[in-house]
Amino acid sequence: MLGRMSTKDPRAAGLARLASLAADETRAACLLALLDGRAWTAGELARHCRVAASTLSEHLGKLVAGGLLAEERQGRHRYVRLADARAAQLVEDLAALVAPDAAARPRTLRQSGAGSAMARGRTCYDHLAGRLGIAVTDALTARGLLRQDTGFALTDAGLRWFPAAGIALDRQGRRPLARACLDWTERRPHLAGVAGAALCRHALGAGWCVRIGSERAVKVTETGERALSELLGIEAAALR
Amino acid sequence: MLGRMSTKDPRAAGLARLASLAADETRAACLLALLDGRAWTAGELARHCRVAASTLSEHLGKLVAGGLLAEERQGRHRYVRLADARAAQLVEDLAALVAPDAAARPRTLRQSGAGSAMARGRTCYDHLAGRLGIAVTDALTARGLLRQDTGFALTDAGLRWFPAAGIALDRQGRRPLARACLDWTERRPHLAGVAGAALCRHALGAGWCVRIGSERAVKVTETGERALSELLGIEAAALR
């Protein structure tokens, strides 16, 4: 239906082509996996999706051609990651809109175990999500560093807090400093954008939290509990 | 590929099913048309998309079942509209991400004429877009009523300005007061959310602008030019 001569609206054709990239279950699984913000090899994704390497290779070709993924070749490996923040935002939007259905069924024990780890804390592209992400966002709001009542933006106090906490904010580029990202386990917005990414990077770098397994789930360390308590008054109990 | 037993990730299956709704050119054209925020009949959409009524009926069935559209039956008519603000946001996101390609080609004279009217001013779901939307957003920002440098939110002054200008803001519900929506002609964010919708509703109600034809395009009236100039210091020249 896309191959016919475009006697139709070119904008509709473009939108359909873009959406069709995510309209396949295997490609959707790739996009969700890549929401951890890291680069995966083609082989890793093929095993993750349980399809032949040849099949996945074709999928990656389409996703890259469509602009959703960026690729980097290293030797005999092909690394892919989400192309940019806009591509990530699209996947986040789609995932958030799907959640109502998917939230209704924690499958096997193993999956529900992994699910609850994901619900406690995870990364979402390049920022924190899950109860951890919500706790941080709420703490920032309660301390007057982030405003949610009139939109979603840092306050002047918040603008000073980040550098003071040793977290640099890169104000170059068009990416917004703060952006709301709808959390698909908590069903409430958490902090994304430049500030969210900087905070997540710092949290992983300073050992506040560590990744669990190869998934997106993260676990708050004791160091992290102390730091979050001191800096933002987050009680460890809120993270469990 | 979707009909097989779901031995795969259920979240990926849900995302793929959602995306597949927009992955068809005809359905995409419907979603874009419905971005005007109004309800269309099945027949109107069929003519707009240039397909048989029977074909379009099937498309509407899928879009409604998928939760993107809401329908209302009136006599022998079937009215459909975008289901809610989240569905509209998804379509807006997709459209914005597509723009880079589509912006490159204003087709025939007639289309480019309609295109420039759309570029001057239009509605985007339920708020203002195009040069008009950008002008309003910029004016609000310049007057300290809206903050974009730290995210996207009304200021306290902005919170007072709306009621003072006779525009009520409904603060019930989960919809954010202010939200950035990427404009696909201007490539910059304009005001969406509760405040954007209220402003647009007021602008149409008070005769600041009127719709042109059956499309989304709107035209600023002389009354509107005066009001925008007095209230926000927007010069008429900026709207042409």
Add this chain to the structure above:
DNA sequence: CGGACGTTTCGGTGAGCGCCGAAGTGTGCG
């Protein structure tokens, strides 16, 4: 009541596409 009209259902058709395995290409390592 009967015709006009908007919408829906149904059968049939053709095109697109996801999947695989086998064979081919290129890289790295012993």
Add this chain to the structure above:
DNA sequence: CGCACACTTCGGCGCTCACCGAAACGTCCG
């Protein structure tokens, strides 16, 4: 140099789905 490994290309299979026209169903109106 040659094997192992990661990835890609290709041919073929089977399923899905958008499309149409014809016919059925409702509603409105004269």
